[in-house]
Amino acid sequence: MSKLAFEKKKRSFLPQDYQITSWDELSKYFEDLKQREPSDADSFLQWLKDKSELESVVSEDFAWRYIKMTCQTDDAGLQKKYQDFVENIQPHLAAYGDILNQKTLELANTFEINEPGYTLMIRGIEEAVKIFRQENISLFTDIQMKQVEYQTITGGMTVHIDDKELTMPQAGGYLQSPDRPLRERVWRAISERRLQDHETLDKLFSDLLGLRHQVARNAGFSNFRDYMFSAMGRFDYSPQDCFDFHEAIAETVIPVVDTLEQERKEKLGDYKPWDAKADVDGKAPLKPFENAEDLLNKTEICFRQIHPDFTSYIQTMRSLGHFDVESRKGKAPGGYNYPLEETGVPFIFMNATDTLRDLVTMVHEGGHAIHSFQVRDLSLNAYRNPPMEVAELASMSMELISMEHWDVFFPNEEDLKRAKREHLRDVLGALPWIATVDQFQHWLYENPSHSLEDRADKWVEIFNRFQDSVTDWRGLEKYQRYSWQKQLHIYEVPFYYIEYGMAQLGAISVWRNYKKDPKKGLEQYRACLSLGYTKDIKSLYAAAGIRFDFSKEYIADLMEFVKSEL
Template identity: 35%
Template sequence: MFDSIPSDPEILKTWSWSDFQPYYQDLIGRRLTSDGVAEFLTDWTRINEVIDETYSRLHVLMTVDTSDKAAEELFHAFLENVFPPSEEAEQELKKKLLELGTVPSDFAVPMKKMKAEAELFREDNLKLQVHEHKLTTEYDKIVGAQTVQWEGKEVTVVQLRPVFQSQDRKLREKAWRTSLERQLQDRSAISELWKEFMKVRLELASNADCRDYRSYRWKQMLRFDYTPEDSLQFDKAIEEAVVPVAARIVDRRRKLLELSSVRPWDMDVDPLGRSPLRPFQVISELRDKTASVFRSMDPVLGGYFEIMEREGLLDLENRKNKAPGGYCTEFAASKRPFIFMNAVGIHEDIQTLLHESGHAFHAFERSGLPFHQQRSVGMEFSEVASMGMELLASPYLRKDRGGFYSESESARALSKHLEDSILFWPYMAMVDSFQHWVYENPNVSVDAANCDKEWAALTKRFMPWLDWSGLEQEAMTGWHRKLHIHVVPFYYVEYGFAQLGAVQVWRNAMKDETAAIKAYRAALALGGTASLPMLFETAGARFAFDTEMLNSAVSLMEEVLGTLRDRQE
């Protein structure tokens, strides 16, 4: 029966629940025994993959063109008509397996996750989850439509980013102010949307009998290896160990630029007066040279990227009405990842593509696991796959190793990456601390004006080096422009944990690159069959987030930065 499920996504995207339902009914109605568990899980995996891929493909259609009404209608039809009953059916199957208690090997961690999901499930929340999905679509539409007039042309706000690197300070200030002026025009719309997000999320938590949304979300995100208190402690450790180092980096920038203070438009320009790195002119160049980087680095990883090139699984360039940001999603039934991003010709585009490729490689590596539950990985380690790839690939960005740059440009690019990574930790802690505050104080934070005040206070705490004088409105609304806060709440601390893991993987590669890549791939191949500490250990790292661990990582990064600066100055 399950062999009859079509594989053509063009057919599946128009399927209604009545098309999917018979397969779930078959599974729900089966008499399940220990001997039949493997077959049961195999068939369950098949229908789950098809549902998951249909959702992913419809979401992709929505984000590649937020003005596509037909795509929006298909996506909303899926959310309204297929998502709720499929989730109910999934809940029945989880209960069925949990009641049996017999599972195959390498299934202990997936079983633990399944138990948590089953405990959290409430039928009343299905419509709320659909509504939340629609709100995220509205946020994407608002941001995706943000364009400005620049030099006689209509360009997206993202397309102004290269101007921020100009040595002409007045020009980059003008570009920055033009961008922020346009973004502030949507302040009221985003604030109103925020009220809806908060209302839905508080109701989700209440329905699930959770004391607050944070505890609901913690369980929903299957966080078993650390607590909210651990997350806040990590933020505090960043304040102690990283903020002083980041402040030194920015002060060095201030001195090199001969400024009295560093303004927001001074953070992207090269402080030594060099022209911005322009690694590629057209998207095909970004794609081809990145493929060459991966081939030089590891033939298996290079092969994965070539599959994505060949099969049209890369949507890289920025354009009007394209959703913001970048992501890698997975077409589960096809066993293929898909990368979405907004490239505009700057070095950060390379970093984004390396990052998302790390996620793609993770999808390829774990695709051999037989059951879909085994392939679900916590983002704390998924982001090690992506952030680790940014660092592992850094030696191959030189032209003589297949990449984009001369030796001095490559040193400059790595310097920028390490500085940005150090500066990222305080920003991550700011975003994370903000979200804890939001959901600890929901009666206050439902008012966007109170969120503005809290964001402003956190900015002073974690990023005191920026001079926002006269830009108070721009500063306090920074949370409006952080997609994760609106679309995927509490999904951000993972980046901080993962960067700590990635630096450890990179440290190993500097000693023995072949062994480090082998360990990296071995950890990716485990999928979700191991705990976070075990995944980190397999990759050659330690899952820890205290001041001592941060000091060790930052010291290494500062040491390498010193060597790289000597090669450039």
């Protein structure tokens, strides 16, 4: 299977070779859209397509600045290019964005467009116009620059283990070692290194909290949580639904996690945080690949076994250099799939060493990449950007679907079974952590005047609510109090986290369908992805053959399925 016959989309509004250098020369295209007056439905639709093209070009330019900066956070030149966009272009984009949104609504009241997704797009624009405030533009600039500080601080963290300087992801690999004293030493080294910066990170978050609260107040909201529900277009559920989700996780998932952890404790005896990732039978960590090249090669084979198109997507990305997967000093933490709006071929960034977790990250981001390819031919960028509850369904479902084809990574049958079991245990363990982070964020923004002590105390209280009852944290409380600071979403993408939980439940359902009938299950999965954001969340989940449901009864049913698989 060869890569896709790739051809970059031809522009119809901007010159083919146009590149953004400054706001002065970019502004004329926005001014054109502002001044142009469509005379009928067809010319209005062309206006929307020109607007989409311009927004896609701008989005991709920003994407590359962000990608290059996160790949090398210690490069001052790359930071400067990113900062230049944030400070000198983005404020103008925000102002013109509101002008064009208002013009879109005026035209929508005059001309009728009958396209799938159009009504949802207009609904989102109405919400954006409702919450836009001119005075927030400079605040968003300040917020983005604060987020860069977080990347710089955490990207520069290293520890020394046996005379080797290691990044945090590299050191994390040692936590799977069968050598328990080594695991403890590494866990303490990582935790101490994070603790060194806890005051700096606390102050940084306090600055972000203040800026975000002011944004919300300016827009007429009592708190930033309510503002974000509007800004993120959460039309299909409310904060109360989130609280119900937390409760359901506490009642249906944690008992299952407790049972699994108790089994591990019975083999290890004393059970500490540094035991969470280790094999309780003393086996060495699973090594699914040797290096970045091997990871990508095996991912291609794995995806080919699911569907040949999926392999061609990965090959196309590789041919364009759209991967940076190995961990190194100076690289931002985490992993992401960045959709490139104009090109339609995304970029995958991650911090791989050689662990099972890295394999899961690859297929997770690969699921996002598949989604990007499935929607690349939809006519407007609004249609190509589904809500995160659906975007994460694409990625988390691919984790589980691909698991049926992990023999390429684990040719030994026992290793394969062990890998699947470890991943399912991680899936179950992730749900309480998602509830922890989400509930903490609700509290942070509902109580913006809290003290630093209040913040740490509340985190420990929520952490303990969703923590398994087996792991012994005695003597390690000082690390526990600031463990929230490692969750980059809290700093960089507030409230973008519960989507993982909702999508994880959906992914378990997709996987169950795939196991029952691989052909039909995959068809439904692709059908859902190909719709982009042309239907609401519940309809998109239905297209995948599943329910958008996080009731206790539904979650309990899914837990029974996962237990049976284990």
